[in-house]
Amino acid sequence: xxxxxxxxxxxxxxxxxxxxxxxxxxxxxxxxxxxxxxxxxxxxxxxxxxxxxxxxxxxxxxxxxxxxxxxxxxxxxxxxxxxxxxxxxxxxxxxxxxxxxxxxxxxxxxxxxxxxxxxxxxxxxxxxxxxxxxxxxxxxxxxxxxxxxxxxxxxxxxxxxxxxxxxxxxxxxxxxxxxxxxxxxxxxxxxxxxxxxxxxxxxxxxxxxxxxxxxxxxxxxxxxxxxxxxxxxxxxxxxxxxxxxxxxxxxxxxxxxxxxxxxxxxxxxxxxxxxxxxxxxxxxxxxxxxxxxxxxxxxxxxxxxxxxxxxxxxxxxxxxxxxxxxxxxxxxxxxxxxxxxxxxxxxxxxxxxxxxxxxxx
Amino acid sequence: xxxxxxxxxxxxxxxxxxxxxxxxxxxxxxxxxxxxxxxxxxxxxxxxxxxxxxxxxxxxxxxxxxxxxxxxxxxxxxxxxxxxxxxxxxxxxxxxxxxxxxxxxxxxxxxxxxxxxxxxxxxxxxxxxxxxxxxxxxxxxxxxxxxxxxxxxxxxxxxxxxxxxxxxxxxxxxxxxxxxxxxxxxxxxxxxxxxxxxxxxxxxxxxxxxxxxxxxxxxxxxxxxxxxxxxxxxxxxxxxxxxxxxxxxxxxxxxxxxxxxxxxxxxxxxxxxxxxxxxxxxxxxxxxxxxxxxxxxxxxxxxxxxxxxxxxxxxxxxxxxxxxxxxxxxxxxxxxxxxxxxxxxxxxxxxxxxxxxxxxxxxxxxxxxxxxxxxxxxxxxxxxxxxxxxxxxxxxxxxxxxxxxxxxxxxxxxxxxxxxxxxxxxxxxxxxxxxxxxxx
Numbered sequence: 001x002x003x004x005x006x007x008x009x010x011x012x013x014x015x016x017x018x019x020x021x022x023x024x025x026x027x028x029x030x031x032x033x034x035x036x037x038x039x040x041x042x043x044x045x046x047x048x049x050x051x052x053x054x055x056x057x058x059x060x061x062x063x064x065x066x067x068x069x070x071x072x073x074x075x076x077x078x079x080x081x082x083x084x085x086x087x088x089x090x091x092x093x094x095x096x097x098x099x100x101x102x103x104x105x106x107x108x109x110x111x112x113x114x115x116x117x118x119x120x121x122x123x124x125x126x127x128x129x130x131x132x133x134x135x136x137x138x139x140x141x142x143x144x145x146x147x148x149x150x151x152x153x154x155x156x157x158x159x160x161x162x163x164x165x166x167x168x169x170x171x172x173x174x175x176x177x178x179x180x181x182x183x184x185x186x187x188x189x190x191x192x193x194x195x196x197x198x199x200x201x202x203x204x205x206x207x208x209x210x211x212x213x214x215x216x217x218x219x220x221x222x223x224x225x226x227x228x229x230x231x232x233x234x235x236x237x238x239x240x241x242x243x244x245x246x247x248x249x250x251x252x253x254x255x256x257x258x259x260x261x262x263x264x265x266x267x268x269x270x271x272x273x274x275x276x277x278x279x280x281x282x283x284x285x286x287x288x289x290x291x292x293x294x295x296x297x298x299x300x301x302x303x304x305x306x307x308x309x310x311x312x313x314x315x316x317x318x319x320x321x322x323x324x325x326x327x328x329x330x331x332x333x334x335x336x337x338x339x340x341x342x343x344x345x346x347x348x349x350x351x352x353x354x355x356x357x358x359x360x361x
Numbered sequence: 362x363x364x365x366x367x368x369x370x371x372x373x374x375x376x377x378x379x380x381x382x383x384x385x386x387x388x389x390x391x392x393x394x395x396x397x398x399x400x401x402x403x404x405x406x407x408x409x410x411x412x413x414x415x416x417x418x419x420x421x422x423x424x425x426x427x428x429x430x431x432x433x434x435x436x437x438x439x440x441x442x443x444x445x446x447x448x449x450x451x452x453x454x455x456x457x458x459x460x461x462x463x464x465x466x467x468x469x470x471x472x473x474x475x476x477x478x479x480x481x482x483x484x485x486x487x488x489x490x491x492x493x494x495x496x497x498x499x500x501x502x503x504x505x506x507x508x509x510x511x512x513x514x515x516x517x518x519x520x521x522x523x524x525x526x527x528x529x530x531x532x533x534x535x536x537x538x539x540x541x542x543x544x545x546x547x548x549x550x551x552x553x554x555x556x557x558x559x560x561x562x563x564x565x566x567x568x569x570x571x572x573x574x575x576x577x578x579x580x581x582x583x584x585x586x587x588x589x590x591x592x593x594x595x596x597x598x599x600x601x602x603x604x605x606x607x608x609x610x611x612x613x614x615x616x617x618x619x620x621x622x623x624x625x626x627x628x629x630x631x632x633x634x635x636x637x638x639x640x641x642x643x644x645x646x647x648x649x650x651x652x653x654x655x656x657x658x659x660x661x662x663x664x665x666x667x668x669x670x671x672x673x674x675x676x677x678x679x680x681x682x683x684x685x686x687x688x689x690x691x692x693x694x695x696x697x698x699x700x701x702x703x704x705x706x707x708x709x710x711x712x713x714x715x716x717x718x719x720x721x722x723x724x725x726x727x728x729x730x731x732x733x734x735x736x737x738x739x740x741x742x743x744x745x746x747x748x749x750x751x752x753x754x755x756x757x758x759x760x761x762x763x764x765x766x767x768x769x770x771x772x773x774x775x776x777x778x779x780x781x782x783x784x785x786x787x788x789x790x791x792x793x794x795x796x797x798x799x800x801x
Contacts (some may be wrong), residue, residue: 009566016758030675031653031661032668038658059666094654095661124654 019055029090032059036095041136042113043102045072052079055140066144068137078115093122098141098158099173101134106189106213114176125174128158130190131206131213142194154185157200158190166226166235167219169205180211183329184317188217188225209311209333217313222301224295227253227271227323228314237273239290242282245273248351256319263320264341269295271346277352284350291348299344305337315338365450365457368435369394372442379442383452386413389423390452395462398756399445404464409447420451420458429458440519468493474576475598476743486576487657491521491595498525498593498600501578502585508529512543514560515550521595525581530588538785539590539603554597561603562784569750569782569789570744572601573609583614587793604784610745610752612634634739639752639775641733641761642679643768645726649675651764667723675760682730683757685712690734691726 012084037054038284053070069086084091099117101110110129118124131138156163158170169188179187188205192318195201205222206213217225223235227250235247249272256265271291306313310333324336369392373381380402381394386409393409395402412427423429429449432438432801433456441459442448450457471493473479474486483501487494499507506528513522522543526536539561546560546651554574555565563571572592581591592601602609611631616624649668653661671678685801693701713731716722737749752775759767782789 006566028650030650030668031648031656032665032671034653034665036653036658036665057662059662061666061669061670064662064666092653097658097659323796 005133005175031200031329033089034092035087036092038095039098039100039140040093040096041070041100041102041132041140042076042105043136044104048072048080049074050076050079051136052076052083053136053284054083054091055143056091068140068144070137075241076113077120093120094124096123096127098128098130099123100130100136100192102133102136103131103191103213106131106208109211110176110208110213111180111211114173114180115132117173118177123173125172125177127173128190129176130192131190133203134193139192139194139200143200152192157192157202160233166223168202169222169226171208172317176208179208184312184332185315186210186311186313188222188313189213191216207306207309207311207313209309214309215305217302217305221298224298224302225313228267230271236276237291237294237296239287242279242290243275243287244277245287245350246276247271247273254319256316256323258320258323262322262339262341263316263336264343265316265319266343267346269346271295271348272351273348274351284353287350288348292346293348295348296344300342303342307340310334310337312337316342365438367433368393368447370449374475386410386423386449387415388412389419391420391423392450392452393447394442394450395447396442396445399465399467400447400462401465405447408463420456423449424458426482427458427460429460429508432457432459443519443526444521447723471497475724477576477580477741479577479615481618483577483579483580486598487578487581487593487595487600488598491523491593494593494600496524497578498581498591501582502527507585510540512547514543514546516548517550518552520551523593525585525591526591527588529584530586531590532588532787535588535604535785536590539592557594567782568748569779570605571784572603573605573742574599574601574744575742576600577615580614589793596683604787605789606787607779607790608742608792610742613741631740634736635745637736638733638740638746638749639756640768640772641729641736642683642753643771644765645729645757646675646679646757647760647764647768651760651767657763664723664725666724670720671723672721675726676757678726679730679757682712682716682722682726683754686734690750 014250035056035058037056039055041051041053041055043051043053050305052073053068055061056069057064058067059065069083071079071082071086073082080091080093089233099113101113105113114129117127118125158164158168164170168322169190171189175187176189179185187208189208191203191206193201193203202219204216204218207215208219220237223237226232227235230250230252232247232250236244237247238244249270250272251268253268254265255268256263258264275287275293303314312333317329317337320332320336321329324332328336369381373379373394376396378396378398379394380397381392383390385391385405395405395407409427413423424431427449430441430446432441432448438448438457438459445462445464446458446459447462449460469488471485471488473484473520476485485497487497495509504527507527508526508531509618510524512522512524514522517795524539524543542561549560549615551557554570558571559565561571562567573584576599578600581602584602585591590603592603594601611628616627619627648656649664653664656664668675673681686708689704689712693704693708696704713727715726718729733753737753739744740746740749754772756768759771761767763770780788780790
């Protein structure tokens with residue numbers, strides 16, 4: 001029954017055997033021959049344009065050792081290239097989780113940095129962006145101990161499964177890239193500082209208008225933004241120093257319309273909350289009223305400031321995309337946004353008062 | 362017509378276990394011949410004497426009395442002898458007849474199956490005797506619709522093949538094609554199952570065998586009821602089910618003894634195991650050397666740590682350990698049952714522990730190989746698990762070159778391959794359907 005080996009099979013087999021000689025001989029390197037920096041810092045160097053700092057965990061037999069390396073050069077690529085030249089293993093930016101920009105860089109323009117990150121195929125566009133107003137090398141060095149123990153301090157700080165809270169904005173590379181090109185949406189970036197004992201201190205958020213950081217908002221204002229964005233997992237609001245409530249549900253309805261060329265927006269926000277803490281006697285009605293007043297007040301203050309900066313971090317412009325001609329959208333930030341009338345109607349309802357009756361003392 | 366006796370005398374001289382002697386059955390003088398190794402002579406002769414005691418009229422009467430079968434030609438007589446029949450030839454020559462004797466018990470009894478284990482459900486399995494197998498099948502089925510057709514294939518070595526189907530349920534065009542094929546290959550010679558599959562229309566380079574083998578009568582009955590065709594071959598302790606479909610590697614008839622949710626769970630588990638068995642080694646190589654960006658950074662670091670000091674690239678490392686595992690598997694098939702566990706110990710301790718401690722391979726690799734090997738044997742049919750052992754190298758190669766993309770490309774190629782296979786007009790990658798009305 002020998003039908004002979006088909007010719008096709010022979011040639012396929014030959015091709016496969018030849019392919020088998022390839023592994024190891026071209027660009028593929030095993031994971032233990034790569035170093036995987038997790039954090040990159042970008043700041044202005046002395047004389048040179050860029051100073052690039054990398055935090056590189058290097059696994060050892062017993063514990064992970066962290067190295068901080070930096071180089072200065074005219075371009076990011078050149079600086080990275082110098083670092084690569086000096087490392088014994090291949091430097092792979094595949095696991096770059098965080099890019100920390102110095103405030104000076106962020107205030108000037110982040111365009112070329114973001115475009116580099118998007119253009120280079122190495123850096124994932126889901127990497128986080130952050131800003132610091134302290135020395136970057138110092139920041140990376142201060143977290144060294146924790147990284148050596150766990151390997152992932154920064155990642156935990158922004159990770160929703162780990163240390164993230166609604167007070168911390170999440171700004172990823174792709175969002176920054178979107179911000180560069182979007183007419184109707186801006187973003188906010190977390191500002192961090194080194195703190196004692198290898199911790200990171202979160203000091204507030206930077207408002208990024210297109211490619212520049214134009215102002216700052218407080219953590220409380222960030223919480224409000226995150227509630228509006230329905231991203232409020234465990235958000236806690238203090239009401240009049242008498243009670244703390246935690247938001248469990250936020251329903252936001254936007255009603256945008258154009259009246260005589262002027263954009264108007266009515267926002268209905270229904271907040272359900274659970275009481276966390278009370279001081280003295282306070283009734284549910286009081287809490288509701290205070291909460292509504294607080295949120296609405298904070299919101300208007302924030303909007304006034306943002307309108308002045310022409311930075312649309314809430315993305316209100318998105319709501320008017322269908323109502324304005326495409327050509328006009330270009331002028332959203334400069335012409336329409338400052339004229340935007342916003343009416344915010346907040347309705348607070350108490351879900352429950354915890355395991356105690358309210359006012360029961 | 363003395364030539365029959367002469368020929369038989371000649372056989373007696375050549376074959377030492379052949380006996381031929383004159384005796385008187387009733388009033389007829391005959392010669393009785395048969396193989397002592399196949400026929401229990403004393404018992405048979407005793408019975409023949411009893412049955413023929415009051416038989417007055419010649420050969421015709423004797424034949425009627427003993428239930429003999431007329432044998433017109435000598436070659437047929439030899440075939441009947443080889444099959445273990447007793448040959449009775451009249452003293453004066455003339456046509457002989459074959460009588461079913463008391464056979465020697467040269468088959469093992471009905472036992473539990475050796476390769477397919479059953480949790481809930483009937484435990485008995487087919488054995489080597491065709492008659493016993495037919496009996497098992499009939500007693501399991503208990504249906505007047507069960508049809509049985511007999512074929513013999515081969516000219517030198519003759520194989521008795523029994524074709525079973527369920528009247529009214531069977532896929533008629535399938536039955537017709539199988540029947541035609543069996544008639545066509547009447548004179549073809551085959552020595553092993555692979556050759557038989559090729560005779561039955563399979564391809565010699567095919568990864569997927571033409572027929573499904575099962576040792577369990579319960580399985581055979583299940584397939585019969587579905588409308589498939591079951592073949593029993595003399596000397597083979599399992600039934601061949603035609604056609605084979607992809608679902609047969611995952612769906613077991615005795616699954617139905619369990620609650621429905623459990624059944625679904627088990628079947629999903631088996632399908633999952635199929636993919637794990639073929640993809641895990643490839644996935645390891647892809648993640649370690651081509652696409653480490655897909656690992657979480659924590660995992661990437663701990664994997665990198667476990668690979669510290671490993672001298673070979675991931676691909677070589679993987680091939681090295683897979684080779685050892687294949688050797689262990691192959692050795693434990695060959696080993697006597699009493700030594701088998703020792704090899705398992707050696708395999709587990711030496712391969713697992715020592716390889717890692719010697720820093721030849723990484724910890725993760727051992728986990729991956731173990732998981733893949735275990736998953737390999739979760740799928741039901743023995744044939745499939747052997748095919749899977751081969752397929753994982755195919756995906757490993759793709760993964761080593763193209764990474765994750767390669768694994769998916771490999772799976773696609775595999776999908777294309779499987780979907781072009783069909784048996785008797787029934788695609789391999791299809792769910793079994795009752796025959797369409799227009800068919801047949």
